Amino acid sequence: MRSDHIILVNEHDEPLATMEKLEAHQKGLLHRAFSVFIMNAANEMLLQRRAIDKYHSGGLWTNACCSHPMPGEEVQDAAHRRLQEEMGFDCPLEKLFTFTYHASFDNGLTEHEYDHVFLGAYDGAIMPDATEVAEYGFFSLAEIARQVRDTPERFTYWFKVAFPMIKEQLKPQ
Incomplete structure (x- = not known):
């Protein structure tokens, strides 16, 4: 496996080729990704603020972790790997849904992702990698919704797309 390569896919998440990660983001090509959301027993969501020097969206708040297989x-194996690498823990994850988004950034890079969304529950110790995570915390869904509404520029593009879908999934049935 090459950690610097990602999987290019079509609109049905069928693999087409692999490409170096930076090149795929420079060209804005659709590729496979995942986003992990973590809740604690108090029904609060774990958010992280991305390290300032990330190649895009540095310093913005987002879900527990996200990356590319x-x-x-396998996508779920990658989600577990990355959760451990970024946040220093692992927990059972359930796949909830997928979505596709396209966002261009000021630095010339473009995210065009077929994103697999996972949800987990965790209440233990968190030991984030400082090269990935500037800070983190658990927040109520109401507080997150208020912050996204009032200061959307503080959040990653994909988080603002996925959060309402996650919130809907977490509603008591």
């Missing part, structure tokens, strides 16, 4: 790696 490597060629040959």
Whole structure:
């Protein structure tokens, strides 16, 4: 597996090829990704503020972790790997849904992702990688919704797309 390569896909998430991550983001090509959302027993969501020097969206608040599976790696395995690498823990994850989004950034890079969304529950110790995470915390869904409404510029593009869908999934039935 090459950690610097990602999986290009079509609109049905069928693999087409692999490409170096930066090149895929420069060209804005659709690729496979995942986003992990974590809740605690108090029904609060874990958010992280991305490290300032991330290649895009540095310093913005987002879900627990997100990344790309490597060629040959199952998406759920990649989600567990990345949760451990970024936040220093792992927990059971349930796949909730997928969505596609397209966002261009000031630095010339473009995210065009077929995003697999996972949800987990965790209440233990968190030991984030400082090169990935500037800060983190658990917040109520109401507080997150208020912050996204009042200061949307403080959040990643994909979080603002996924959060309402996650919130809807978490509503008592």
